[in-house]
Amino acid sequence: MRITNQELSRRRFMKTALAGGMTAIASTGSWESAAAMLAVPVGRSVNGVGIDDPELVQLSINENPLGASPHAIEAVAHKMFSLNRYPPREPVLHEAIAKYHVNDGISIDMVATGVGSTEILKAIGMLAMIDGGNVIEPVPGYGAVSGVASTLGREPIRIPLTEDLQTDLNTVKDAVNSETRIVIFTNPNNPTGQLIPYTDLVAFLDSVPESVIVCVDEAYIHFVGDTSYRNMVGLTKTRKNLFVARTMSKAFGLGGMRVGYGIGHPELISRVRPHLLGWLGRSVLGDVASIAALGDRQHLQDVRTHVSREKEYLYQALTELGLKPVKTETIFVIADMGRNTEPFIQELAARKVLIRQAFGMDNYIRISTGTHTENEILIEVMKEVMSKGV
Numbered sequence: 346m347r348i349t350n351q352e353l354s355r356r357r358f359m360k361t362a363l364a365g366g367m368t369a370i371a372s373t374g375s376w377e378s379a380a381a382m383l384a385v386p387v388g389r390s391v392n393g394v395g396i397d398d399p400e401l402v403q404l405s406i407n408e409n410p411l412g413a414s415p416h417a418i419e420a421v422a423h424k425m426f427s428l429n430r431y432p433p434r435e436p437v438l439h440e441a442i443a444k445y446h447v448n449d450g451i452s453i454d455m456v457a458t459g460v461g462s463t464e465i466l467k468a469i470g471m472l473a474m475i476d477g478g479n480v481i482e483p484v485p486g487y488g489a490v491s492g493v494a495s496t497l498g499r500e501p502i503r504i505p506l507t508e509d510l511q512t513d514l515n516t517v518k519d520a521v522n523s524e525t526r527i528v529i530f531t532n533p534n535n536p537t538g539q540l541i542p543y544t545d546l547v548a549f550l551d552s553v554p555e556s557v558i559v560c561v562d563e564a565y566i567h568f569v570g571d572t573s574y575r576n577m578v579g580l581t582k583t584r585k586n587l588f589v590a591r592t593m594s595k596a597f598g599l600g601g602m603r604v605g606y607g608i609g610h611p612e613l614i615s616r617v618r619p620h621l622l623g624w625l626g627r628s629v630l631g632d633v634a635s636i637a638a639l640g641d642r643q644h645l646q647d648v649r650t651h652v653s654r655e656k657e658y659l660y661q662a663l664t665e666l667g668l669k670p671v672k673t674e675t676i677f678v679i680a681d682m683g684r685n686t687e688p689f690i691q692e693l694a695a696r697k698v699l700i701r702q703a704f705g706m707d708n709y710i711r712i713s714t715g716t717h718t719e720n721e722i723l724i725e726v727m728k729e730v731m732s733k734g735v
């Protein structure tokens with residue numbers, strides 16, 4: 346039998362590992378006994394997907410509770426002996442992204458990739474504001490593009506949401522002036538989880554001059570309940586000032602891989618590229634994981650189904666606890682506690698349950714959807730802390 350390079354590498358890897366620290370473990374017999382030797386007695390068993398601490402309930406940073414697509418994990422495993430290699434210069438990832446958006450007619454010259462959508466948002470903000478001007482953002486909002494304005498020493502124009510947490514598009518439109526270079530919408534929004542209707546966004550686009558970039562951050566778009574909701578990607582072919590940011594970190598479960606992308610008219614993309622790291626900002630593993638994840642529609646659907654089911658569980662459980670949860674179109678839930686939530690959040694953290702305050706909304710907690718076990722533990726611990734009057 347011909348031994349492939351991969352098999353050779355695997356054998357070398359095992360040999361080296363066994364010659365090192367793993368020898369003692371291996372010689373005691375089975376892998377089970379080795380695992381038992383390493384196991385620390387735990388107070389509770391959560392074993393969140395991808396979390397080393399078996400007790401930790403991590404629900405504060407909107408991670409995918411089911412993990413990445415098995416195809417992505419397999420693709421990474423196949424590439425683990427290529428860590429010495431630079432990523433391919435060829436736009437393989439761009440091709441996979443264009444293919445994912447094939448129904449919208451997206452070509453690779455309409456795609457830019459970045460180190461998470463964080464890099465993408467920073468780059469579009471830089472492009473828009475480097476020569477002066479400003480950003481308008483409804484608040485509370487995610488704030489990444491407004492952050493660029495602050496870095497450049499300019500004050501972002503912040504337009505408060507309405508009482509019922511909706512984006513006031515008329516007020517945003519009225520705030521646009523000759524200095525405005527970019528308007529950013531996070532849709533659905535973080536931290537409120539609310540969605541701007543498609544037709545309202547199109548009307549907004551119609552109402553601003555083409556010199557104003559309209560950036561729509563669709564980080565959570567896969568979790569929108571109404572599956573007929575039209576995203577903004579399809580409009581980028583005809584709207585030269587529309588830029589859509591997407592991430593592989595949420596629905597695709599690749600937060601640790603740091604891959605995001607932007608979609609826009611080829612002219613806009615060619616202007617944003619100089620502000621991005623480009624191929625040296627990509628990684629061998631991030632590329633293959635993303636390509637595999639984009640191709641796994643079943644996993645995406647499983648994630649959506651799980652999140653929507655668990656959000657229903659959380660809405661009900663939080664209501665039973667006397668809180669006022671808000672229905673969201675994202676991976677997280679928010680709930681009004683009627684008082685500043687920071688002390689409560691600290692008490693949960695002391696019990697290894699991590700949630701956060703919905704930024705800019707002192708009375709609200711924001712909970713990322715976990716596995717069912719994680720969500721149940723969260724509710725139990727919340728009950729315990731609330732019974733102490735915190």
Ligand SMILES: Cc1ncc(COP(=O)(O)O)c(C=O)c1O
Binds near residue numbers: 461531534
């Ligand atoms: C609305 C929104 N946009 C962008 C990001 C950045 O994500 P990443 O850099 O992992 O793509 C986040 C992360 O939580 C987010 O909530």
